[in-house]
Amino acid sequence: MSSSPVVVGSAGVTTVWEPGGPYHLAGTIGTLQCGAYDPAFRTVGSAHWLAFRTADGATTLRLQQRGTLRSSRVEATVWGPGAEAALHGLPRLLGSEDDWSGFDSPDFRATLPELAKKGRYLSPGLRLPSTGRVLDATARAVLEQRVTTFEARRSWRYLLERYGDPAPGAGGSAPPELRLPPTAEQWRKIPSWEWHRAGVDPRRSATLLRASLVASGLERLAAVPAGPLVSRGLSSVSGISVWTSAEVMQRTHGDPDAISVGDYHLASFVGAALTGRRTDDAGMLKLLAPWAGNRQRVVRMLYASGFRKQAFGPRLRPEDHRYH
Structure with missing residues (x-):
């Protein structure tokens, strides 16, 4: 280019x-x-x-x-x-x-579970993207903490529609509703009652506000290779957990190894896919250990295979924070 x-x-x-x-x-x-x-x-x-x-x-x-x-x-x-x-x-x-060349090599492929092989066969064109936009990814991941996917998406949409600027003009061809994620300053100016209307509890809004105060430092992490240094930098913000750091690095760095420890569904999904039995975070990490360096790729291929675990037990229910 x-x-x-x-x-x-x-x-x-x-x-x-x-x-x-x-x-x-x-x-x-x-x-x-x-x-x-x-x-x-x-x-x-x-x-x-x-x-x-x-x-x-x-x-x-x-x-x-x-x-x-x-x-x-x-x-x-x-x-x-x-x-x-x-x-x-x-x-x-x-x-x-x-780079998937190591993952696709015959020797490495031979170690993979059948579901991961199937997922790779069905999705040979998948790549892991790297945005480099750390604050945007952090804001989204914080909104996704401890809530359902529906709740997180609703909060993101509500806040961007009200506090994100319109996207630059594209000669009238762009979707008119396209908007930019808020800047660090714009996140800080959101009043408390609007967080409430967006369904964001005080704990998550406080975490996002703390992240916005150190936004320039977070953005510098985009130039640091994915791994412990980036995770520690993100986790230096109170309220950003190991799960949040992994979710951010998956999007900002295309980290092929970042695993969302603490996810409500992931450990049981991986356990069911690899052993037929659900497991916890420790069990998931033990199961994925043979593919260290490519654990996120393996997880993505398990999902790409079409495998779905049986649904037993209670689901995470949406909670309406607007009336608390």
């Missing part, structure tokens, strides 16, 4: 990225979308629209995959003052640095 200055008009600037192998755009970037009605990530037909901020400013990004699974290209068009920076980070966003 060009490193020359980018001048963005109403038509935007378009570039093409070629993955050089099997690739599935929707499967790769889908983990970045907080539900179908995420104001910062909308899918219209074959086009995926993202709104986010870079160091140079805000940008609107449209992505479309052309060709076939095994021979394709991704067309990317950007608008806004952050367009040049967005183009620079585009390959990492699309998973260019996610």
Whole structure:
């Protein structure tokens, strides 16, 4: 891609990225979308629209995959003052640095459980994306703490619709509801009653506010390789747990090993998939230990296989914090 200055008009600037192998755009970037009605990530037909901020400013990004699974290209068009920076980070966003060659080697493949092999067969084009946007990922992960997926998505949508700025103009072609996630300052200005209306309890809102106060330090973690240093940096913010750190690194760094310890469903899913029996976090980590360095890849392949554990026992029920 060009490193020359980018001048963005109403038509935007378009570039093409070629993955050089099997690739599935929707499967790769889908983990970045907080539900179908995420104001910062909308899918219209074959086009995926993202709104986010870079160091140079805000940008609107449209992505479309052309060709076939095994021979394709991704067309990317950007608008806004952050367009040049967005183009620079585009390959990492699309998973260019996610190397599956070791995972796909015959020797490593021979160690994998059958469900993981099946998942890889069904999803050869999956890559792990790296956004580098630590505050955005942290905010979303904090909102997802200890609540159902439905509740977290509702809170994210409510807060972005009210406190996120409109995405940069895209010549009228972008979804009109597309909005940018709030800046650190905007997160800090949300009044207490609006957190309440968004269904966010005081513990999570306080954690997000503390993260916004050290946002510049968190963003610097994007340049640090995924691993213990990033996890410790994130966990230095009171209220950010091991689970939250893993969820962030999966999105910001494309970490192939980050495991969401403490997740309400994950340990029992992994146990059921690998042994036919549910387990706890310690048991899950023991089961995944043979694939250290690729544990997140293994988990993703278990899900991709289509395996679903039997539903026994109580479900995590939504809790309405607006009336507490």
